[in-house]
Amino acid sequence: MSGHSNWPEWIYVGVVIALMVWVGAEAWEAERLVEHVPADAKIIKVTGQQWFWTFEHEDGTKEIGELHVETGKAYKFEIESKDVNHSFNIHDYVILMDAIPGRVNTVWFAPTDVGEHDIQCREYCGLIHYNMRGTLYVEEPSS
Amino acid sequence: MKKLVGLFLVLAVIVVIPAIESAFAAGDEPGEYLDRRAVIWNLFFRMMTIAFVVGAVVSGTMIWQCWRFRESHPKAKPTAYEGTDW
Numbered sequence: 097m098s099g100h101s102n103w104p105e106w107i108y109v110g111v112v113i114a115l116m117v118w119v120g121a122e123a124w125e126a127e128r129l130v131e132h133v134p135a136d137a138k139i140i141k142v143t144g145q146q147w148f149w150t151f152e153h154e155d156g157t158k159e160i161g162e163l164h165v166e167t168g169k170a171y172k173f174e175i176e177s178k179d180v181n182h183s184f185n186i187h188d189y190v191i192l193m194d195a196i197p198g199r200v201n202t203v204w205f206a207p208t209d210v211g212e213h214d215i216q217c218r219e220y221c222g223l224i225h226y227n228m229r230g231t232l233y234v235e236e237p238s239s
Numbered sequence: 240m241k242k243l244v245g246l247f248l249v250l251a252v253i254v255v256i257p258a259i260e261s262a263f264a265a266g267d268e269p270g271e272y273l274d275r276r277a278v279i280w281n282l283f284f285r286m287m288t289i290a291f292v293v294g295a296v297v298s299g300t301m302i303w304q305c306w307r308f309r310e311s312h313p314k315a316k317p318t319a320y321e322g323t324d325w
Contacts, residue, residue, distance in 0.1 A: 190279045206272030
């Protein structure tokens, strides 16, 4: 068609592609940052089972239903399940990771402020799923 | 050409430099850990901003097209396939 110009369409296509690339890059970058575990992170083994959480620190100390950590330190959770699928969630620290039988999933965080935070299961896992809770105690560093 | 250079300079300031900074900010130094809450919620709010801006631009364009290309618009012209019997 003579006199027809389709440059607005090409600009539209370019803007859409640029936006998609930008959104993808931002999400990729955030994921890369969040998954970068610090080398000195202390490992805490987290085990989910119907219907409570068990925690085991590097020194062998075990806790049930509550977890004590210290500010200024990084912790890497190694999460697994003994029976069915669970999901380990500390909402205040944006931690959410599935606990799957026969598989170890990892997630890390570094608590910043002293306080108490809820731990809960976020995958329906049976009758008492609603009460599969725990408490995270963030304390001042002991040393 | 100058406009292109200007455009890329602006893009560098608003996209590339903050991305590089945040990449290097993920240090391994004890006590200088990344705050995952900040990273994740920042991403969420940025994505929401983009989503709402795109939604507003797209729906605004559609509304403008309906308004501008209605038959009763003062500047409306018949297209070839509509004939010239207006």
